[in-house]
Amino acid sequence: MNSKRSVFRRHAAVAAAGAAALVLAACGGGGDSSAGHDGHTTASPSSTAASASQGRHNAADVAFAKGMIPHHRQAVRMADLAHGRARSAQTTKLAEDIKKAQGPEIETLSGWLTSWGEEVPAEGAMDHSMHDTGGMMTTAEMDELQKASGKAFDTAFMEMMIKHHEGAVSMAKTEQADGSYAPAKKMAGQIISSQTAEIDKMNELLGRN
Structure with a gap:
């Protein structure tokens, strides 16, 4: 038992x-x-990555991209007008160089805004305050350029583009001073260098140097 x-x-x-x-x-x-x-x-890994990404840019970088996109678009439209209107080979070459440089920059700037969760300016969108601070052409000035041809076009194109470039250089200098996103600051430096050289060239062609 x-x-x-x-x-x-x-x-x-x-x-x-x-x-x-x-x-x-x-x-x-x-x-x-x-x-x-x-x-x-958990969203922690992605949040951390997003935070790191967000930390690489600031409001000045966003303002630079949003301002430079419509600015570049107008420069490309001005350059497009040179075909069939410009008389000198120098003006035609200058217009081609502007399109080659600024077209890809528009795409890069748009990509940055998208990656930052910001809205890309719509085609045709323009902050009218940029007429004074960014050297943007008014509708009347664009109409004047479109109606010109030959030597008159060459002169008007270069005079307007000098003003336009000066606005871009000013915007780029602001980005270099206030921005924090390294690629944007690098682009700003390239804009300052290339467009200052083009301003000098256009002043020379206009007989101002």
Whole structure:
């Protein structure tokens, strides 16, 4: 009898130990599963990456991109007018160089804004305050340029583009002083260098140097 009772107790103890092990395993598994689930669904890694990305630019960088896109678009439209209207090869070459440089920059600036979660200025959108600060042409000035041809076009194009470039250089200098996004500051430096050289060239062609 005692032997049977001892065997029964041993079986009961083993069963209890097994049940306890199962409970512990379930708890442990649940913990691991929860941790793994949290690891997949938590926004922490992406948030950290986003924060790092956001930290690379500031309001000045956004203003630079949003201002330079319509500014460049107008320069490209002005350059497009040279075809069939310009008389001198220098004016035609200058217009081609402007399109080659500023077209890709528009795409780059638009890409930055999109990656920052900012809105890209719509085609035709323009801040009218830029007429004074950014050297943008008015509608009347663009109409005047479109109606001109030959030497009159060359002169008007260069005079307007000098003013336009001076506005871009000013905007680029502001970006270099106030911006924090390294690629934008680098582009600003390139704009200052290339457009200052083009201003000098146009002044020379106009006989101002």
